[in-house]
Amino acid sequence: MxxxxxxxxxxxxxxxxxxxxxxxxxxxxxxxxxxxxxxxxxxxxxxxxxxxxxxxxxxxxxxxxxxxxxxxxxxxxxxxxxxxxxxxxxxxxxxxxxxxxxxxxxxxxxxxxxxxxxxxxxxxxxxxxxxxxxxxxxxxxxxxxxxxxxxxxxxxxxxxxxxxxxxGRAGAVVAVGTGAIALGTDLRDVWRRTDGWGHLLGDLGSASWIGAHGLRAALAAHDGRATGGSRPLLAAARARFGPVPTWPAQLYTRADRAQVLGSFTPDVAAAAAAGDPASVQILTEAGRHLAETLAAALAPGLPPLAAATGGVLAAGPSLTGALARRFAALRPDAELVPSAxxxxxxxxxxxxxxxxxxxxxxxxxxxxxxxxxxxxxxxxxGDEPPVPAPSTTTPITGDPT
Amino acid sequence: MxxxxxxxxxxxxxxxxxxxxxxxxxxxxxxxxxxxxxxxxxxxxxxxxxxxxxxxxxxxxxxxxxxxxxxxxxxxxxxxxxxxxxxxxxxxxxxxxxxxxxxxxxxxxxxxxxxxxxxxxxxxxxxxxxxxxxxxxxxxxxxxxxxxxxxxxxxxxxxxxxxxxxxGRAGAVVAVGTGAIALGTDLRDVWRRTDGWGHLLGDLGSASWIGAHGLRAALAAHDGRATGGSRPLLAAARARFGPVPTWPAQLYTRADRAQVLGSFTPDVAAAAAAGDPASVQILTEAGRHLAETLAAALAPGLPPLAAATGGVLAAGPSLTGALARRFAALRPDAELVPSAxxxxxxxxxxxxxxxxxxxxxxxxxxxxxxxxxxxxxxxxxGDEPPVPAPSTTTPITGDPT
Missing domain, CATH: 3.30.420.40 (ATPase, nucleotide binding domain)
Incomplete structure (x- = not known):
């Protein structure tokens, strides 16, 4: 799931x-x-x-x-x-x-x-x-x-x-899984991180973000709200999670809430592929968010090289297209390369x-x-000497604080 | 807090x-x-x-x-x-x-x-x-x-x-605290609930929602994102929660996450009062969400009477103004009365x-x-007979399921 x-x-x-x-x-x-x-x-x-x-x-x-x-x-x-x-x-x-x-x-x-x-x-x-x-x-x-x-x-x-x-090349990479975080670095002097703040504070455009917005669209349809509802997502969420009133208890009593939210992302991707406007909109917003996360990580001093990685990019062209367009608008000088x-x-x-x-x-x-x-x-x-045989149990790390 | x-x-x-x-x-x-x-x-x-x-x-x-x-x-x-x-x-x-x-x-x-x-x-x-x-x-x-x-x-x-x-009158009421839920009822035949789905699935416009969006605006400024940032909210959030890198550990390890998020709502209200555009925008969106929640609860069969209640309404005129305007647009026939x-x-x-x-x-x-x-x-x-003295310990309830 x-x-x-x-x-x-x-x-x-x-x-x-x-x-x-x-x-x-x-x-x-x-x-x-x-x-x-x-x-x-x-x-x-x-x-x-x-x-x-x-x-x-x-x-x-x-x-x-x-x-x-x-x-x-x-x-x-x-x-x-x-x-x-x-x-x-x-x-x-x-x-x-x-x-x-x-x-x-x-x-x-x-x-x-x-x-x-x-x-x-x-x-x-x-x-x-x-x-x-x-x-x-x-x-x-x-x-x-x-x-x-x-x-x-x-x-x-x-x-x-x-x-x-x-x-190993210098540049910026946004990693999109359950969460989303970008790092711009040359592995030496420049280290700029953006987002990666978790599902409550950020992770914008990640699987947990997409899933949460998909479930909100499902509930908007269930509640009969004037805007934002999606009946296809409501049907998909009922199929995955059961009757609507049981959803909060399924979610809030678990330690892995972000994963539960993210588990709905494939349904949003499928609904978008079938033409559901609310789902297309969610994926488009996700792509824009990821582009802003990536552009903000491409700090001065780094070569204009960037990539996005993670299976959430397979959610569809609504997401990847919006990501590419928004990144090109923010950093027209930079190259967005496929992940190696x-x-x-x-x-x-x-x-x-x-x-x-x-x-x-x-x-x-x-x-x-x-x-x-x-x-x-x-x-x-870890700085344990390889020769002689290690005997101490206290590791020496770079800077653990 | x-x-x-x-x-x-x-x-x-x-x-x-x-x-x-x-x-x-x-x-x-x-x-x-x-x-x-x-x-x-x-x-x-x-x-x-x-x-x-x-x-x-x-x-x-x-x-x-x-x-x-x-x-x-x-x-x-x-x-x-x-x-x-x-x-x-x-x-x-x-x-x-x-x-x-x-x-x-x-x-x-x-x-x-x-x-x-x-x-x-x-x-x-x-x-x-x-x-x-x-x-x-x-x-x-x-x-x-x-x-x-x-x-x-x-x-x-x-x-x-x-x-x-x-x-005790029939109508719809949206209650806005840490969460947000609306109920439209005549205490007899009509019982329509909207939202109240918790901070991950809904509670749109509530204190937890406003606080979460305020913290996202603070982090957008911290990350240097192209849009959505607020430096006043970043300063306020640092004053309340300390250095930015400590925020996730302060939040995700706690059981009362919604309350922690909601604790930032007074800062958003203060920043909006001081003219911060991002904070005004957050409160305006909150008011619109609450109006949609309330309008959806005012089900057919109920008199066109509605109210909003809860201290979050004191967050400022950006919120209450947007709530009143959006509700009037959605239900021009209905009266929005002050909470008694x-x-x-x-x-x-x-x-x-x-x-x-x-x-x-x-x-x-x-x-x-x-x-x-x-x-x-x-x-x-509870259906315990008041006379004679209660001796059983098994309660009889209306319908606990």
């Missing part, structure tokens, strides 16, 4: 499935893995690929456009799905979601003689990290204790979306960048020209 | 204060009390008045316009305030709020020899009753066990707002109506011409 925009169901394997799937073909020698995790409001995903025999890419030759282009990666790529993050009185439980996914990966890739997989680096992109997880150290600790590597990165999902969509990859691709890109400074028992990776630099609240780096 | 629209602070006495205030002047004989309670999203209130020596009003001569017009009532009127209702996984906790207020009343009015007050009838108007309290029997039981009377009424706050605003009283007055009116069928040890009240009739989910009646 939730809106899972980026999940490619044809390629995604559930955690349970992975435990029972056939053993992958054996490596000549045990591989070292890159692990990437995307934790979102509508689910979480892990992808792991074996490190290629070729050197890791240098910072001036990003390969995020081709994240799975080596034969080993394509053959042994491991994908798992997990639950969505929950927001409670203590903030979000990203670390628990990460720990569960890592445990499933270790079980799935433990060798025939019980040897656990060797992980070279791991990176997490997490929703709400900028505002609701006060201390990324808990996520670093979850990665380190689960995977046995101190080479870890914890990023806001806005940054992994950016890395995935622009492949998903936030999970961006997290994998980030994990790969982590290995650039690593010494390795199997490869001699070059020292990077421009190493990753931590930047709160967007990017936090 | 919450928006408490209807509370007259000059006249309201806190529960703690009541316990330490001077003993009221003694009655020649122990009085019989009418108790009325209003349970809302931003607080709860109890008012109790001694039954007048004159007969109770008949249904065709409502006296809600003058609820405290006898000398005894004015001298001995007791007012207490309590906490607001909380919405949890099991619905709202109206019964607990009612029990606490009743206990405070009994303590405050227990006689010098330890005799508890004798209650003739008690009525509750409660927020969310139509949707989030599946069984009003728990509220009847709280009244009966706390006050010792089986003559009880439990009503949705939309009904007590109606009774207070129109004094508050929802608490309406609950007291309801308690008074309950005594019309009662036999009494001190007065002989007439048999009513048109007795109250239960109507789910608006009005539920």
């Amino acid at each position: 939730t809106w899972t925009p980026d999940v490619d169901l044809a390629r995604t394997e559930s955690a349970t499935d992975a435990l029972t799937s056939p053993e992958p073909p054996p490596f000549p020698t045990p591989p070292r893995w890159l692990v990437a995790i995307d934790v979102g409001g509508s689910g979480s995903r892990l992808v792991a690929v074996p490190l290629p025999a070729v050197p890791a890419p240098s910072a001036d030759r990003p390969d995020a456009d081709h994240p799975t282009d080596t034969p080993d990666e394509a053959r042994h790529r491991t994908e798992l799905t997990g639950r969505s993050v929950a927001i409670g009185p203590d903030g979000s439980d990203v670390a628990d979601v990460v720990r569960d996914l890592c445990a499933s990966f270790v079980v799935a890739r433990t060798g025939p003689h019980g040897a656990p997989p060797v992980v070279a680096a791991a990176a997490v992109g997490a929703t709400g990290l900028a505002t609701l997880v006060p201390d990324p150290a808990t996520v670093h600790a979850a990665l380190r204790t689960s995977l046995g590597t101190g080479r870890t990165a914890v990023a806001a999902d806005a940054l992994t979306a950016h890395l995935g969509a622009l492949g 990859g998903t936030p999970l691709d961006g997290a994998l890109h980030l994990a790969r960048l982590l290995t650039q400074g690593a010494t390795s028992s199997t490869t001699d990776a070059p020292t990077p020209a421009t190493p990753l630099v931590a930047r709160a609240p967007w990017l936090s780096l | 919450t928006w408490t629209p209807d509370v007259d602070l000059a006249r309201t006495e806190s529960a703690t204060d009541a316990l330490t205030s001077p003993e009221p002047p003694p009655f020649p004989t122990p009085p019989r009390w009418l108790v009325a309670i209003d349970v809302g999203g931003s607080g709860s209130r109890l008012v109790a008045v001694p039954l007048p020596a004159v007969p109770a009003p008949s249904a065709d001569r409502p006296d809600a316009d003058h609820p405290t017009d006898t000398p005894d009532e004015a001298r001995h009127r007791t007012e207490l305030t309590g906490r607001s209702v909380a919405i949890g996984p099991d619905g709202s906790d109206v019964a607990d709020v009612v029990r606490d207020l009743c206990a405070s009343f009994v303590v405050a009015r227990t006689g010098p020899h330890g005799a508890p007050p004798v209650v003739a009838a008690a009525a509750v108007g409660a927020t969310g009753l139509a949707t989030l309290v599946p069984d009003p029997a728990t509220v009847h039981a709280a009244l009966r066990t706390s006050l010792g009377t089986g003559r009880t009424a439990v009503a949705a706050d939309a009904l007590t707002a109606h009774l207070g605003a129109l004094g 009283g508050t929802p608490l007055d309406g609950a007291l009116h309801l308690a008074r109506l309950l005594t019309q069928g009662a036999t009494s040890s001190t007065t002989d009240a007439p048999t009513p011409a048109t007795p109250l009739v239960a109507r789910a989910p608006w009005l539920s009646l």
Whole structure:
């Protein structure tokens, strides 16, 4: 019932499935893995690929456009799905979601003689990290204790979306899922974030925003209001949620209200495709909002390059057309390019960048020209020394405050 | 920090204060009390008045316009305030709020020899009753066990707002507090409700709606969006909530999100009064929404009579002007009258109506011409026989489903 925009169901394997799937073909020698995790409001995903025999890419030759282009990666790529993050009185439980996914990966890739997989680096992109997880150290600790590597990165999902969509290039990216947030950055000096304020304060044009406005149009028809009603949306909402008087109790007693709202977005998209004027209007407004969010993130000092990413963009041409037109009006100098990859691709890109400074028992990776630099609240780096064996349990992060 | 629209602070006495205030002047004989309670999203209130020596009003001569017009009532009127209702996984906790207020009343009015007050009838108007309290029997039981009377009424706050605003006359009333709901009724055959769907699905034009839109305008200025920003609202929101990045954690981790949003409405009203165009626009839109809610509740079969009630109407002429203009455009045949009283007055009116069928040890009240009739989910009646003494603990309600 939730809106899972980026999940490619044809390629995604559930955690349970992975435990029972056939053993992958054996490596000549045990591989070292890159692990990437995307934790979102509508689910979480892990992808792991074996490190290629070729050197890791240098910072001036990003390969995020081709994240799975080596034969080993394509053959042994491991994908798992997990639950969505929950927001409670203590903030979000990203670390628990990460720990569960890592445990499933270790079980799935433990060798025939019980040897656990060797992980070279791991990176997490997490929703709400900028505002609701006060201390990324808990996520670093979850990665380190689960995977046995101190080479870890914890990023806001806005940054992994950016890395995935622009492949490491500077510019602005708006990520549209259950929520909506844009980040304009060159990964160095400029870091401008816009929106991402959650379903009550913003996330304008996101799935939760579209769904909420769709349900309001349904209720306007139900109440007989003079304006704003949509009988097709009322019929669709009754089909999805049952009798109207039950809707408040279904929504307000749940912790995942934004996801429940977002679950109605496919119905709005379908009604718009069938010509419902209220639905077309909602998607048009959503596109305009997203364009304003994106334009405001394209700060001075950044190249005029921008992209939008997220499955909500599939809601239809009403949304994407309005987004493109409004963005062109606001920033006629800028190029709006298609997204090159998903936030999970961006997290994998980030994990790969982590290995650039690593010494390795199997490869001699070059020292990077421009190493990753931590930047709160967007990017936090685990600084555990890879050699000798880690013994302390206190992580050292970039700037967790 | 919450928006408490209807509370007259000059006249309201806190529960703690009541316990330490001077003993009221003694009655020649122990009085019989009418108790009325209003349970809302931003607080709860109890008012109790001694039954007048004159007969109770008949249904065709409502006296809600003058609820405290006898000398005894004015001298001995007791007012207490309590906490607001909380919405949890099991619905709202109206019964607990009612029990606490009743206990405070009994303590405050227990006689010098330890005799508890004798209650003739008690009525509750409660927020969310139509949707989030599946069984009003728990509220009847709280009244009966706390006050010792089986003559009880439990009503949705939309009904007590109606009774207070129109004094028992047929028509439509929109009640605007933290939420917004309208009810069109003749208390007999026509019962049309509009909006009241809560802060995520509706409550258009309410304090939570105005506050949320004000905070969005503040964040639009903070983000540098092309449209919709208000720097005065950004300054006001920083003064109230602190640094912008802390806002989501302050809001999304709380159970009373609608109240937190509504707490910003006075700032929007102040900014509008100072000429901020974005704030004026928000209040104007709120007024239009409220007019549509009210017009949709004025169903066929009702006289063309309507009123708006609630402290949010004090947000300024931008709101009330837009409400009046839009309502006149939608229903040029109808009269929009000033509200005659508050929802608490309406609950007291309801308690008074309950005594019309009662036999009494001190007065002989007439048999009513048109007795109250239960109507789910608006009005539920406790049917405990007043004579003999109640011994069962199972309440009989009108139609709790």
